[in-house]
Amino acid sequence: MNKTWQGQWALVTGASSGIGAEFAKQLAAAGTNLVLTARRLDRLEALATALRTSHGIQVETFAADLENPAAPAQVHAFTQSRGITIGLLINNAGFGSFGEFHQLDAAREIAMVQVNCAAVVALTHLYLPEMIQRRKGDILILASTASFQPVPFLATYAATKVFDRYFAEALAEEVKTYGIRVCALCPGATKSEFFQVSEMPTMKQEEPAEVVVERGLRALAAGRSSIVSGFSNWFGVEIQRLVPRRLVTSMAAKMFKPKT
DSSP: OOOOTTTTTTESSSSSSSHHHHHHHHHHHHTTTEEEEEEEEHHHHHHHHHHHHHHHHEEEEOOOOTTTTTTTHHHHHHHHHTTTEEEEEEOOOOOOOOGGGSSSSHHHHHHIIIIIHHHHHHHHHHHHHHHHHTTTTTEEEEEOGGGGSSSTHHHHEEEEEEHHHHHEEEEHHHHGGGEEEEEEEEEESSOOOOOOOOTOOOOOBBOOOHHHHHHHHHHHHTOOEEEEEEEEHHHHHHHHGGOOOOHHHHHHHHHHHHOO
């Protein structure tokens, strides 16, 4: 159990299910107070009630759809109105879509960029100055092993995760002089609603969300700028550095090509 943020407030986006809900559970168990945000208020409230009862922490919920460009400012205004100082920002919210790009819904692809990238930038820009002023704070950004190579049939999703990883790694170097830690968590296939939402076939080697989250929090507390979750995922990322990118992309296309 990582008690680095015991007694502090953490903001978790996309907290209603999957990896986001697991972040909430592990932080609550370690005594961290929580602000949980996602689209589905009923799920947030159910989770909040369970965590308050089990761990005696404070939990606030705020329904927000990060597809809306105004949502990050609304979330920030909510925490300010409650007098809450966010010590840990977890930019977890995101989604993917699977299939041939030209057949996918354009509005959904653009919304993915908004949630996976623009909202991450906006929330980070809102909370980071406060952390710098205090000379204390941490930010975790959910990236993916998909950020290490182009992924045909997950083209937009993989591209957004490249953005997230590079953004996190660059910020980590920028703000360490202020005592701020930033880390990109790069899981592979994880047991969550991702495959259902993206309409992508499930993969055989899915890591449990609790393992991914524990590794991410440990890496952030240790001051690492990024972590690939799991040895097999790490090995896959490292070995492809020895192969021409065009070949890696071709192999990924064969792996992910939709079955007709």
